[in-house]
Amino acid sequence: MDxxxxxxRPDPSLSRDEMEALQREIAAAATFDDxxxxxxxxxxxxxxxxLADGLPPARDDAQEQLGTxxxxxxxxxxxxxDAPTVVGVDQAFLTDRGEDRPDAAVSAAVALRGxxxxxxxxxxxxxxxxxxxxxxxxxxxxxILAALDTLDTEPDLLVCDGSGRIHFREAGLATHVGVLxxxxxxxxxxxxxxxxxxxxxxxxxxxxxxxxxxxxxVTTAEPGTAIGHxxxxxxxxxxxxxxxxxxxxxxxxxxxxxxxxxxxxxxxxKLPEPTRLADAHAERVKRNAE
DNA sequence: GCGACAG
DNA sequence: ATCTTGTCGC
Numbered sequence: 001m002d003x004x005x006x007x008x009r010p011d012p013s014l015s016r017d018e019m020e021a022l023q024r025e026i027a028a029a030a031t032f033d034d035x036x037x038x039x040x041x042x043x044x045x046x047x048x049x050x051l052a053d054g055l056p057p058a059r060d061d062a063q064e065q066l067g068t069x070x071x072x073x074x075x076x077x078x079x080x081x082d083a084p085t086v087v088g089v090d091q092a093f094l095t096d097r098g099e100d101r102p103d104a105a106v107s108a109a110v111a112l113r114g115x116x117x118x119x120x121x122x123x124x125x126x127x128x129x130x131x132x133x134x135x136x137x138x139x140x141x142x143x144i145l146a147a148l149d150t151l152d153t154e155p156d157l158l159v160c161d162g163s164g165r166i167h168f169r170e171a172g173l174a175t176h177v178g179v180l181x182x183x184x185x186x187x188x189x190x191x192x193x194x195x196x197x198x199x200x201x202x203x204x205x206x207x208x209x210x211x212x213x214x215x216x217x218v219t220t221a222e223p224g225t226a227i228g229h230x231x232x233x234x235x236x237x238x239x240x241x242x243x244x245x246x247x248x249x250x251x252x253x254x255x256x257x258x259x260x261x262x263x264x265x266x267x268x269x270k271l272p273e274p275t276r277l278a279d280a281h282a283e284r285v286k287r288n289a290e
Numbered sequence: 291g292c293g294a295c296a297g
Numbered sequence: 298a299t300c301t302t303g304t305c306g307c
């Protein structure tokens with residue numbers, strides 16, 4: 001595979017200090033502006049896929065463009081085929097019976113175009129490094145790159161499960177993967193690693209957002225710098241409260257554009273569709289492996 | 291020493 | 298992340 005920055009690819013034998021130094025290099029190589037960013041309207045997902053009867057089949061653009069099906073009956077359009085490709089990435093873990101620690105990662109990549117799935121890919125990789133807060137990319141980065149390698153489609157945007165710029169050295173998983181491949185990427189986390197939301201996130205309506213600003217834990221940014229957003233992607237009218245998402249730039253997008261993209265990719269559920277589908281695909285691959 | 295921390 | 302039933306509310 002052609003890594004954009006093979007020089008920034010981590011060596012498995014790095015010490016913790018060396019990993020942190022590499023993250024500072026990766027953050028320096030990352031761009032958090034919209035010069036190459038996508039238009040949220042171009043990637044919007046209108047309707048959520050139903051997962052009740054399993055994952056939807058991948059659409060075959062080539063056949064649809066040739067008019068293989070009944071005339072006019074196809075839901076795919078030429079515009080869909082030309083739309084940017086958004087790839088959601090997520091992982092599941094395999095633990096051997098009797099063991100307490102997972103020994104392999106299942107990385108799933110699901111490509112969407114015009115709101116529907118065009119390709120599923122996955123890779124199962126032995127795990128070497130344990131989970132350490134701040135160093136997640138060294139555990140999950142290579143497995144994710146392995147899954148992306150098996151994708152035929154070239155991603156225009158990666159949606160990663162975890163932080164991007166919301167990170168101690170502004171180099172979370174989404175930034176790590178985005179920079180190594182030099183592809184625009186966003187990070188979507190279900191909890192906050194570091195930084196401080198401008199406003200309390202308690203009981204907010206759907207669509208609400210507030211900037212997350214760097215605090216003292218972020219060692220590479222001036223305190224107060226906007227590094228991402230808390231975003232209420234879903235909320236119930238009554239009672240039960242849904243926690244917000246924490247969205248941050250990975251690479252080649254601003255904090256503002258990152259949330260706009262994620263908002264456009266949400267279709268009624270808490271998680272954006274690419275992430276939701278990648279999660280389900282990873283679970284399916286895992287289940288078929290046990 | 292304690293806190294605090296994506297998946 | 299993973300181990301898991303029911304249960305509450307849409």
